[in-house]
Amino acid sequence: MNDMSGLHTQKAQMTETKDWLRVLAKYRQPNKWRSIFELTITLVGFMGCWALAWASISFSYFLTGLLGVLGGGFLVRLFTLQHDCGHGSLFASRTANDWVGRCLGVLTLTPYALWRRTHSIHHSGSGNLEKRGVGDIHTMTVEEYNAETKFGRLMYRLYRNPVTIFVIGPIYIFGIQQRLPIGMMKAGIKYWISTMGTTAMMLITYAVLIYLIGFWQFFAVFGITSFTAAAAGMWLFYVQHQFEETHWDQPEDWDMHDSALYGSSHYVLPKPFQWISGNIGIHHVHHLYSRIPFYRLPEVIRDHPVLGEIKRLTFWESLKCANLHLWDETSRTLMTFKQAKMVKVKVKA
Secondary structure, X not given: OHHHHHHHHHHHHHHHHHHHHHHHHHHOOOOHHHHHHHHHHHHHHHHHHHHHHHHHOOOOHHHHHHHHHHHHHHHHHHHHHHHHHHXXXXXXXXXXXXXXXXXXXXXXXXXXXXXXXXXXXXXXXXXXXXXXXXXXXXXXXXXXXXXXXXXXXXXXXXXXXXXXXXXXXXXXXXHOHHHOOXXXXXXXXXXXXXXXXXXXXXXXXHHHHHHHHOHHHHHHHHHHHHHHHXXXXXXXXXXXXXXXXXXXXXXXXXXXXXXXXXXXXXXXXXXXXXXXXXXXXXXXXXXXXXXXXXHHHHHHHHHOHHHHOOOEEEHHHHHHHHHOOEEEOOOOEEEOHHHHHHHHHHHHO
């Protein structure tokens, strides 16, 4: 009886989720001038922080660091704009999206075509336990973890350590991984062109800046700005899917739209941080309908308050997510290693 009740509830939820697609469709149209304005103001803010940070090196390292961090915030926002280009939502024109996305990739250290492909795979399989591994943070189930060797469990613990994910991870991804079409090495020449072309343009840009402002001055501002953006971006991506009541299913039970809405968080940030992150915290709506421009996501929450309450996660609540590592298919929650150990003890008992 309980199984039948659960099945009816699941079907009703899936119908409701799919109904949202028709509601959200009216928000998909971008405004060309609004998009140009958002792009311009973000570029001006980023370049202004860079210029001021460089100018401040001669009299205040503290101010240089502060401006570098602020520049990192604007770089996160530029990545959000590039992200919208990849979804075809910043401009109505595919050509405009692609060329703006490619150019922004030189600043965000992200080859546009490669990232668009891996991110598309992430969207199409998010929450499907059989489609983990591309464009996501590797997550084991409790059962998989317990079945691993001691060495395998140690490697997973090292991988899921906050230092690895939020310090080493960003340096590896943006400094090494994205300099080659890793994961798409045999997928076609365009991914090689994307990575090699982006890297070449990066090196040319860096050479010009080093010539104009000096090596150490460039290295200081570039290092602070890029690492801040990479680490902040990694944190945002992490909490968008790695929270206690996220949503994972085996293929036979998985539904793309259901997983999009209930497997992505609504990360509620203070207004300045919401602006600098390009509203990417409204991630559940974005995953359900990715063609909505980032600046229209708050409209959705305003017009449909019920969506604002789904998978709501505050900043202080999100800090606990850094300790969640394993998906328990029985309780349907993401849990800590300690909690998973207790589950194992209960099963044995």
